[in-house]
Amino acid sequence: MTTFKIGYGYGRCAGCNDGGRMLERSETEVLITLAKELHFGRTADHLRLTTGQVSRIVQRMERRIGTALFTRTSRIVALTPIGATLVEELAPHIEGIDAAVRRAVEAGRGVTGTLRTAFLGAAAGQLLLKAVALFGVRHSDCEVHIHEAQVHDAYDRLLTGAVDVLIAVLPAHGVQVGPVLLSESQLLAVPRRHSLATRSEVTREVLADHPVVQMPDTMPKATRHYRIPPMTPSGRPVSQGPAANTFPEILALVAAGKGVFPVGAHAARFYPRPDIAYIPMPDAPPVQWAPVWLKANETGIVRAFIGCATEAAEE
Numbered sequence: 001m002t003t004f005k006i007g008y009g010y011g012r013c014a015g016c017n018d019g020g021r022m023l024e025r026s027e028t029e030v031l032i033t034l035a036k037e038l039h040f041g042r043t044a045d046h047l048r049l050t051t052g053q054v055s056r057i058v059q060r061m062e063r064r065i066g067t068a069l070f071t072r073t074s075r076i077v078a079l080t081p082i083g084a085t086l087v088e089e090l091a092p093h094i095e096g097i098d099a100a101v102r103r104a105v106e107a108g109r110g111v112t113g114t115l116r117t118a119f120l121g122a123a124a125g126q127l128l129l130k131a132v133a134l135f136g137v138r139h140s141d142c143e144v145h146i147h148e149a150q151v152h153d154a155y156d157r158l159l160t161g162a163v164d165v166l167i168a169v170l171p172a173h174g175v176q177v178g179p180v181l182l183s184e185s186q187l188l189a190v191p192r193r194h195s196l197a198t199r200s201e202v203t204r205e206v207l208a209d210h211p212v213v214q215m216p217d218t219m220p221k222a223t224r225h226y227r228i229p230p231m232t233p234s235g236r237p238v239s240q241g242p243a244a245n246t247f248p249e250i251l252a253l254v255a256a257g258k259g260v261f262p263v264g265a266h267a268a269r270f271y272p273r274p275d276i277a278y279i280p281m282p283d284a285p286p287v288q289w290a291p292v293w294l295k296a297n298e299t300g301i302v303r304a305f306i307g308c309a310t311e312a313a314e315e
Contacts, residue, residue, distance in 0.1 A: 122270035124167035131309035152245035178291035181313035186284035197277040211241030211259035
């Protein structure tokens with residue numbers, strides 16, 4: 001017999017006694033097991049209960065339903081017609097729930113099915129493509145969907161379950177964070193004709209002297225403050241400029257002279273523009289990229305992909 005481990009609710013049952021509750025998990029286990037064993041002692045042993053507990057559970061079910069489910073004497077136990085019908089009708093539902101649980105466990109442990117991935121920014125896209133290529137070699141039966149996320153919706157996609165794994169900039173709170181795949185220095189993006197554009201390098205102190213384009217509030221606060229701190233190292237407040245929803249919008253605002261913006265070093269290679277200069281900012285912390293995912297969505301396929309992403313980055 002398959003042991004049923006999923007509890008039922010406590011809805012109302014028209015015509016039932018004892019408050020009209022449906023059968024509870026423990027009651028269903030006793031009913032199905034006793035119907036198979038037709039012996040209180042063996043049923044108790046199988047379910048790790050006492051014989052008295054089994055007897056009391058059966059009596060409680062019978063009071064609730066309003067009729068006997070078993071006939072028992074000192075020598076035999078047998079199902080009544082109503083008991084036999086109840087067991088017959090319950091059995092396929094219990095088997096279906098057990099099968100669903102088994103499939104969920106197998107999916108959680110195995111590397112099967114479809115994986116939805118997303119990246120935020122060109123550097124993350126390069127990392128993702130390398131991971132997908134290695135994953136495809138090792139798990140050719142799996143299907144991988146690739147999406148480009150934007151600054152304003154990247155974490156919304158992750159939190160709503162639209163994507164399983166996101167290659168994103170750190171820090172990230174409230175999610176599972178994998179190994180750092182890329183660490184790069186920060187540059188300051190400024191208009192080509194800006195007074196800072198001719199410098200060989202700048203410090204974070206300049207963020208108090210020039211408006212800084214802001215990332216949207218949908219980005220985690222820790223991520224925004226890591227890149228754009230509220231205060232400079234000397235304690236001066238950072239000057240806030242207009243907000244943007246996507247990285248191309250950020251660069252457009254910079255080019256239009258609306259503000260400056262700290263970027264990762266990859267930006268100079270992936271987003272070269274004649275109207276923007278990228279100036280090294282040595283005192284800024286590195287920009288780090290890593291896979292992030294929800295703990296509730298962690299499955300075998302997610303774990304396998306994280307492993308491939310880590311290996312691909314090391315190569």
